Amino acid sequence: MKDLFLFSDLIVHSHSFVYAFHFLLITLIIVFVARMATARMQLVPSGVQNIVEAYVLGVLSMGKDTLGCEKLSRKYLPLVATIGMVVFFGNAIGIIPGFESPTSSLNLTLTLALIVFIYYHYEGIRENGVIKYFKHFMGPSKILAPLMFPIEIISHLSRIISLSFRLFGNIKGDDLFLMVMLTLAPFIAPLPAYALLTLMAVLQAFIFMMLTLVYLAGAVTIDEH
Template sequence: MKDLFLFSSLLDPSHTFSYFFHLALVIFIAVVIAIMATRSMQLVPRGMQNLGEAFLEGVLSMGKDTLGNEKDARKYLPLVATLGIIIFFSNIIGIIPGFHSPTASLNLTLSLALIVFIYYHFEGIRTQGVVKYFSHFMGPIKFLAPLMFPIEIVSHFSRVISLSFRLFGNIKGDDLFLMVILALVPYVAPLPAYVLLTFMAFLQAFIFMILTYVYLAGAVKIEEDH
């Protein structure tokens, strides 16, 4: 089945241009919303400021539950919140006719997964030190270390695949589902589908954020008896 009409095809019909066009659009929307939310800060938040503060409080609460304290949750809040915003708007824009989800491309999801992968290892090494950080890859039993170390390495690399392909697969599937619905019954059937796809957009952004916090917690909160 051929793609439905995309506004980006008016400028360039290539898939590469479509990806960068919609990614740039998502970034633009995120920046505009951030400016609107912080343009006139008030003690009693209203409008976009209220929405922005509610989102950040939710992400901060997620981080406190995962990391165990507010200090570390605030430290990683900019990264996790930014990932959530970009992923959510990348997901949600795809349910608007004429637009395409950047997260339906492995280029974006893999890039975001690699950012998380590199950053949590960097934080683990910076916080624990190289020796201590990599020593927990060997497990609690020394004679099993030659077996546990390669398993742990594979496990960590599999996180990149898990993060990127889970997000890519779900959003790509949602886009294809909506494409079929719009092609078959474009006026009635999409209405309940939009509710489901909007929920999925929230859910996939939430999963990516909570896993980022979990991986960071695993890297910087290594117990002495691990």
């Protein structure tokens, strides 16, 4: 979005700074929302507390359905809920004129993908042990094990590309689409686009959270597979 005004350009005109500026901004927004939700806790929630509690309960429900038990869902709630908020606010901030989505940069999407990749393997090894965990890469048949193991390794490595490039590609495309709309008709045409891009921001956050839960379920619940 080089042709459009960005508030970050008033400080330093640099791609790296633009990314760092907007990532820091969404971090501050998340901290502010969390602070607002917990500042005056009420038995009957209202306002920001109500929204955040609904979000947390939704993530817990997703985790319970995917992982099979509430205990595991609560265990991985901090990771999944935080990723969801980072992705959503990272997507949504680019809709506001003068700002750019940090999720339209591979710096953030690849970092999130690597965090998920490393963490679910760590949890799989911690829950099942090194031998048992990597043994399930070989499949149920010993005859096919030499073929299945490298396929599984490639499959797991491809998840890094899938997670990072799916989010990066979609949000980069959304930013370019919005840029074109703002350039052609800055006052009328973008209005329907804002609703569509907001929906996409929510959808991409949901997909990233769901895939994280699916990968965690595949790593820690080997016996059920």
